[in-house]
Amino acid sequence: MLSFWEKDHFLDYDHVIIGGGIVGLSTAVSIKEKAPQKKVLVLERGVFPTGASTKNAGFSCFGSLTELLSDLAAMSSDEVLKLVEWRWKGLQLLRKRLGESQIDYHQYGGYELLTQEQSSALDQMNRVNDLLRPLFRKNVYSIADDKIKVFGFNNNSVAHMVFNPFEGQIHTGKMMKTLQHLATSLKIEVLTGVLVESIEEYHDGVKVIIDDDLKFNTRNLALCTNAFSKKLIPELPLEPGRGTVLITEPIPGLPFKGTFHYDEGYYYFRNYEDHIIFGGGRNLDIEAERTTDFAIREQIMKKLQYDLKHLILPDRKFKIAHSWVGIMAFGDTKQPILSKHSHRIFLGLRLGGMGVAIGSQLGLELSDMMLAD
Numbered sequence: 001m002l003s004f005w006e007k008d009h010f011l012d013y014d015h016v017i018i019g020g021g022i023v024g025l026s027t028a029v030s031i032k033e034k035a036p037q038k039k040v041l042v043l044e045r046g047v048f049p050t051g052a053s054t055k056n057a058g059f060s061c062f063g064s065l066t067e068l069l070s071d072l073a074a075m076s077s078d079e080v081l082k083l084v085e086w087r088w089k090g091l092q093l094l095r096k097r098l099g100e101s102q103i104d105y106h107q108y109g110g111y112e113l114l115t116q117e118q119s120s121a122l123d124q125m126n127r128v129n130d131l132l133r134p135l136f137r138k139n140v141y142s143i144a145d146d147k148i149k150v151f152g153f154n155n156n157s158v159a160h161m162v163f164n165p166f167e168g169q170i171h172t173g174k175m176m177k178t179l180q181h182l183a184t185s186l187k188i189e190v191l192t193g194v195l196v197e198s199i200e201e202y203h204d205g206v207k208v209i210i211d212d213d214l215k216f217n218t219r220n221l222a223l224c225t226n227a228f229s230k231k232l233i234p235e236l237p238l239e240p241g242r243g244t245v246l247i248t249e250p251i252p253g254l255p256f257k258g259t260f261h262y263d264e265g266y267y268y269f270r271n272y273e274d275h276i277i278f279g280g281g282r283n284l285d286i287e288a289e290r291t292t293d294f295a296i297r298e299q300i301m302k303k304l305q306y307d308l309k310h311l312i313l314p315d316r317k318f319k320i321a322h323s324w325v326g327i328m329a330f331g332d333t334k335q336p337i338l339s340k341h342s343h344r345i346f347l348g349l350r351l352g353g354m355g356v357a358i359g360s361q362l363g364l365e366l367s368d369m370m371l372a373d
């Protein structure tokens with residue numbers, strides 16, 4: 001049973017945010033930056049955030065050439081440009097807000113590996129460069145075939161490489177820790193290990209229900225629970241998608257630095273110091289990977305190991321040090337959901353494989369909506 005003191009002083013807030021990942025914390029920070037007097041509470045079910053924000057591969061990227069070409073087949077040019085702009089602005093804000101050295105930001109550039117069959121993408125490179133020029137002021141993509149040999153990739157499989165100088169990499173753990181510290185320094189209350197069971201909206205606020213005894217009251221609420229949001233609002237148009245990542249033991253003399261993508265972004269690898277971080281393979285069984293179960297699928301691990309051995313590190317020895325999974329969210333479109341769901345409830349969710357890029361900007365825009373309410 002709660003005490004008088006707890007009821008009097010612990011339960012009422014101006015803004016409650018459910019979910020302590022990059023979007024939830026960024027939203028809270030943006031609110032406090034603009035309105036320091038507001039009482040802001042973030043509720044996170046895990047001891048650490050347990051979705052994708054502490055599990056990702058740390059690519060600071062906004063789309064490879066073939067990813068954007070596949071987006072252009074499904075969306076208008078304006079929509080694709082808006083999405084890239086969102087990611088790029090989000091990355092600028094993240095770097096500025098947290099500090100590049102704090103998050104171990106390195107702009108080694110990014111590359112896409114193309115097979116011979118995929119080389120027709122190069123015919124459309126100028127079109128995509130023209131589309132992105134208003135944002136970057138120069139060509140984003142250029143051919144870098146000379147690097148195939150320098151980096152030691154299997155040149156029977158890799159026919160071309162496309163370079164993007166604007167890509168970088170971060171240390172995901174340092175990024176989230178720095179964001180948590182910033183939140184605390186702004187007097188945002190972050191409670192972890194708190195699973196929200198349900199939410200009830202009233203005309204003048206929302207009740208956030210943890211159990212029979214513990215219920216928080218807030219003027220308005222943001223749901224930043226990404227792949228797990230249907231527990232609280234079942235009709236939301238999104239599905240979970242599991243991502244698998246591994247890291248090797250250090251590889252002395254690793255011949256490349258940077259971020260790398262292939263198969264329309266379904267596979268991605270990078271250096272972390274002298275290790276390789278390698279992830280992907282969701283496309284091997286998209287249906288089965290539409291899950292919130294944190295289990296590693298053997299079929300995917302085998303494929304990652306195969307590609308490491310035959311494509312990325314042919315003729316070199318390596319050992320896998322560790323592997324893990326994280327859960328992101330997908331829908332009919334790659335646009336995240338940023339909306340006022342009802343009178344007092346706001347949504348900032350449905351972030352897929354480039355959520356680190358979008359997270360800070362999404363939080364900024366969500367905070368504007370909540371403060372205007």
Ligand SMILES: Cc1cc2nc3c(=O)[nH]c(=O)nc-3n(C[C@H](O)[C@H](O)[C@H](O)COP(=O)(O)OP(=O)(O)OC[C@H]3O[C@@H](n4cnc5c(N)ncnc54)[C@H](O)[C@@H]3O)c2cc1C
Binds near residue numbers: 053058194227242
């Ligand atoms: C393996 C993997 C690799 C990736 N690599 C990259 C990359 O290199 N670059 C990139 O830009 N993006 C990458 N992403 C995507 C990116 O990590 C996500 O899009 C982003 O982190 C989503 O942030 P979020 O805050 O929306 O969600 P999350 O980080 O999932 O946060 C949601 C939080 O809500 C909490 N929660 C859920 N339900 C409740 C509840 N009922 N009560 C309380 N708390 C709750 C969860 O515990 C979770 O911490 C990757 C994702 C994965 C899985």
